[in-house]
Amino acid sequence: MNIESPDKLVELLDRHAYLADEGLATAAFLALRMGRPLFLEGDAGVGKTELAKALAGLLKAPLIRLQCYEGIDAAQALYDWDFARQLLHLKAAEAGGVHDVGRLEAEVYDRRFLIARPLLQAIETQPSVLLVDEVDRADDEFEAFLLEVLSDFTISIPELGTVKASTPPVVVVTSNRTREVHDALKRRCLYHWLEHPDFDREVAILLRKVPGCGEQLALQVAKAAERLRAADLVKPPGIAETIDWTQALLTLGARDLDPDLAARTLGAALKYREDVQAVVSNGLLA
Structure with a gap:
């Protein structure tokens, strides 16, 4: 797809219910035009993952997600062999009287027994959008491995040979900044810090994302979220939480943000007991 300008991209993302600002x-x-990964950093719930989903939608490409976590290694991101099926194949061959070791070895490491994990899936799928989510949860060794893969989108499988992407995937890497990601990986990418949306944009998002939400409720929830983010909370609400909060209020029949109902539904917006207590005791919902 030929996207002529950032303004055109804003328009296309809007059609997929994602309201992006100019930055x-x-x-x-630029990431699309230059063929570079986009590194998005920011608080949880500000829309990093949703951007990857919207890009996949407008590009008509599958979204392939690599969810990072502590202890993830290359095998869990690249590929694995289906040992159970390989063993069944060997037993079937033995039962059928096949004893040619060379033939069996070649068969057992056939591509049909390979389980493609997200990185290999993205390299073999054209076009595709690869989301490397919460890379800050992985360790340094995985970061170094990821940097190598993103440099040339080539994977070596000893039993089968080299797999190289004919058309590299669109890559979105996200981080909640629970730790600093190494500069080497960031240098490979185009970097953008994603802020919480401003007031007007948050109102527009709520009206777009929450069916049945009236302007009055959207304005009041956005204003309350603004106050909560200004408070000294363990985890201020992101746009994902304000959407959940608005949906909870609508489910209970609210048409405006009544302080009592807001307090009773606060668990949709805040996820720490200390935060809920601080907000209620300080009258931040009044």
């Missing part, structure tokens, strides 16, 4: 649209546009 984010410019970073995403």
Whole structure:
């Protein structure tokens, strides 16, 4: 798809229910045009993952997600052999009287027994959008491995040979900044810090994302979220939480943000007991 400008990308993302500001649209546009991974950093719930989903939608490409976590290694990101099926194949061959060791070895390491994990899936799928989510949860060794793969989108499988992407996937890497990601990986990418949306944008997002939400409720929830983010909370609400909060209020029949109902549904927006207690005791919902 030929996207002529950041403004055009804003328009296309809007059609997929993602309201991007000028800075984010410019970073995403450049990443698409330059063929570079887009590194999005910011608080949880500000829309990093949703951007990857919206890009996949507008590009009509599958979204392939690599969820990072502590202890993830190359095998869990690249590929694995289906040992159970390989063993069944060997037993079937033995039962059928096949004893040619060379033939069996070649068969057992056939491509049909290979389980493609997200990185290999993205390299073999054209076009595709690869989301490397929460890379800050992985360790340094995995970061170094990821940097190598993102450099040339080539994977070596000893039993089968080299697999190289004919068309590299669009790559979005996200981080919640629970730790600092090494500069080497960031240098490979185009970097953008994703802020919480401003007031007007948050209202527009709520009206778009929450069916049945009236302007009055959207304005009041966005204003309350603004106050909560200004408070000294363990985890201020992101846009994902304000959407959940609005949906919870609508489910209970609210048409405006009544302080009592807001307090009773606060668990949709805040996820720490200390935060809920601080908000209620300080009258931040009044």
